[in-house]
Amino acid sequence: MTRIAITVLTFGALAVATALGVAWFAVSPPGGRWEPAVNSLALLAGITGIFAERWATQREQRKQAIESIRLEMARNRETLDGEAFRPSAPPGRRVYPRLIQSAVDSAFASGALTPRRDAELIDLLHRWRSAVSSVNRRLELTEMLVFTSASTESAERFHEALHGAGSFMRDVRSLLDETQTYLDSRTSD
């Protein structure tokens, strides 16, 4: 409430001052016009300055958010390509590394991405977030079942299921590919 009031007051005052400045310019005798002219231009610069500053900050925030998402994706790629997730890794009891999503989360929380400009990216990231939490939850279940089972065969089965043709991990990998490609294509803007 107060924010709106302050905004209305500020812009209202600026608008009134500009209007008065213009009127003053009109009624001034030709020799005395310098003062109202300078006054009006200064006001105009002040108003545009506020918007320019806002715009620049937002742009900077968005750039930072995308950059940290890009880094996070690279980290996740390393994790997925790492020893633990390699089909050739020896099957056995292990604690798997997890995928991370903090940069994505904070990008959403800070509002650095705007639906107007980044609709496609936001959609991708929403899908990625839910994939990551799903993978992490499945890994947790896997570890729990493998560690509580007495047979090594159970570890093998999970190993095979995880790397199998119909495994959820495939979708996760291709979603990561898609997101990374999208981010790379956006480097220019």
Add this chain to the structure above:
Amino acid sequence: MAASERRLVDDLAKAIDGADFAWSLVLVGEDQRDKLAALTSDLLGKPSATGDGKQITSGYAYWGIGPTIAWAHACADPFYLVMKQSLDSFTRRWNEVRDHVGAGFHHVSFGVGTGHKDRLVLSHLLDRHPDLLYVPVDMSSEMLRLGTQQATTGLGLRGHRVAPVQLDFSLRDNLAAFRDLVHRVVGDEPVLYSLLGNTLANFDRDAELLADLTSITRPQDLFLLEVATTEALSEELAGEAVEEYERSHAYRKFVTSALMHNTDLTIRLDSVRFHGSVEGDRALKVKVVYQNQTGGDLVVMLPDRNRVPFPEHDTIRLYLTRKYARSALDRVVAEAGMRRVAVTHSDFQVARSAHGFGMDLLLLAPGGVPRRGDDPARDIWEN
């Protein structure tokens, strides 16, 4: 069954159990003259330098006392890796899958060999079913006798509960007759069938053989399958598989023993050749052939006095074996209409074979792929 017939069987059982002599009651399923005719016709094949004409098919390679003894020697040879490793690691692998076999099982073993593995299987089954029936099946009566004794001596299995069957199990008609026999004897009680020691790999039509063998299982039965496996497939690995067999002198003696026994050829061990290849996306294949390298044409005489020309460079395929790609195993099993209940793998712990060769022991049950809900691993990871 009339009372007098029952008495005969009872008396026979008592006489066998009570005697100090190692009697064994063998059921012979086939006329051995037919077998000899089949062997002869296999040796009449066209000339081929690559082992695709004349051949000694699996079963005949073990047929008779000479090959039986040679096989027992080869199994004890530390250079014959597949069998050595298979025997050494069998205890551990069997221990890992055996808990999936419930109580009350009878045991049918296809291809007893030396009987060492059957012994381990039997001693576990006997604990849970002291009155079980053990039915070793083999084409070679000598192998049957040797293997059965090794498998049963001192186990406390009474003589009349052992019913060796001399039969070529690669023939479908034989299997149909055998199935009826087994089912009549055991009724509805469950049977553990086994095909161990990579025997499956010795057959040209291995997938069909497995399907035929497993087709006699009923829902309550289980099937134990042991095969040699490889992690990957390539010409280079096929070469390494060849090397593995080439190294063993005792193995060469074994593969040539059927020739020695059934022909008048003078055997030279350096005329044994090995050919490795990749068989599609499923296995590494090794063909062992005997090549005429005497520098002249020979004529070979067979036991029925038939004479077969054996020209220079011609070959006789002595043995066929494979290492299955581990990734293809599920498909092989599924095609045979089975699903796996448990599996264990053991790598060859030899520095020279760091390439993922090993043995897999699979416990199978009839009925295809497990339904969703039977397997938490798939439930969790399949989307």
